[in-house]
Amino acid sequence: MTPEKIAKAYHDACLAELQALKPGNVHVFADGHGMTIHDFVKSADVSAAVIAQPNLSVGERILHSVIATKNAVDMNTNLGVILLCAPLIHAAYSINSEQTLQQNLNDTLSQLTINDAQYTAEAILLANPAGLGAVYENDVHEKPYVTLLAMMQSAQYRDRIAWQYANSFSDIFNVGLSRYAEAQDKWQNRSKTQNNAWATTAVYLGFLASQLDTHIVRKYGESLATDVMNEAYDIDAAYLSTDNPKLIQKKLLDWDASLKNRNINPGTSADITVACVLASFLQ
Known part of the structure; x- marks a missing residue:
């Protein structure tokens, strides 16, 4: 290349x-x-x-x-x-x-x-x-x-x-890439830009729902990081079950505001x- x-x-x-x-x-x-x-x-x-x-x-x-x-x-x-x-x-x-x-x-x-x-x-x-x-x-x-x-x-x-x-x-090659491809396939009827964006959100939520974000751990400790992971698990489940990710946008934005109000930034997952x-x- x-x-x-x-x-x-x-x-x-x-x-x-x-x-x-x-x-x-x-x-x-x-x-x-x-x-x-x-x-x-x-x-x-x-x-x-x-x-x-x-x-x-x-x-x-x-x-x-x-x-x-x-x-x-x-x-x-x-x-x-x-x-x-x-x-x-x-x-x-x-x-x-x-x-x-x-x-x-x-x-x-x-x-x-x-x-x-x-x-x-x-x-x-x-x-x-x-x-x-x-x-x-x-x-x-x-x-x-x-x-x-x-x-x-x-x-x-x-x-x-x-x-x-x-x-x-291995998070990337064994987990993230397959989720990215599956999400793109699931919502392939959308424009390429929208499809990539929703698929990227799916990857992010998947990481956040399955492991502690170490940026949060360093700042606030494992207990809060575990709370965030559990919150992510519920949102990720709702996100993956929908045929139209736009319907979950308000839930995502509400959680976004909640995390930022608590000064929580899951930077490692991003x-x-x-x-x-x-x-x-x-x-």
Whole structure:
């Protein structure tokens, strides 16, 4: 794939996620958490060409994209997205008739270096995500001397993005992509834009209903994250049972307002959703 096609796939995936109604996050229906949709669109604009540059390491893709975003909007709008999309993009450069994107991704993850870890730690500190604290093992506040994969493996049980690295992005390839395809097929009578948006919402709700959002866990603890997961489970069931997702829009918007009134942002689930959409586009 060419850099231009990869950059477009990444940019389109970021915008597709913004078009989807994702309760608790920023989207076209509502801003939130002191951020606007324009902040996220601008972040996608400035990071697309950077993250898709050829001949960069995964760590360089991450750091340069975070720097570009920081210079453009001066806030953390897309760290999780960049962490997930950088290895997918790196793997996409090697797609051929003999290896799938997932196989290339496994090769990419196994070849991550200490330099990748150091670049990524610098990017994380620059973005300064909510809930970032000191940890005993491979703390990003200290210069890493392990590979990026090892650094992510040590963080996998407290961060679902790190978990993707440690588990071959299995949330995306084993769960998210099939749900995305099934939702697109279910509502295929709608326009392509609407269909993609509703399918993206289905992916987001599926992740949120089946696992604790680690962004919420870091900020508020497992008890509240469990409450949100249980709320999502009921809404997800109603969403998947309808033949017309528009009929569930008010329920989604009401829950969106409730989450934002409680200052709850399921950011990890949104980040994984973007990566899922990107993987679909790249395949």
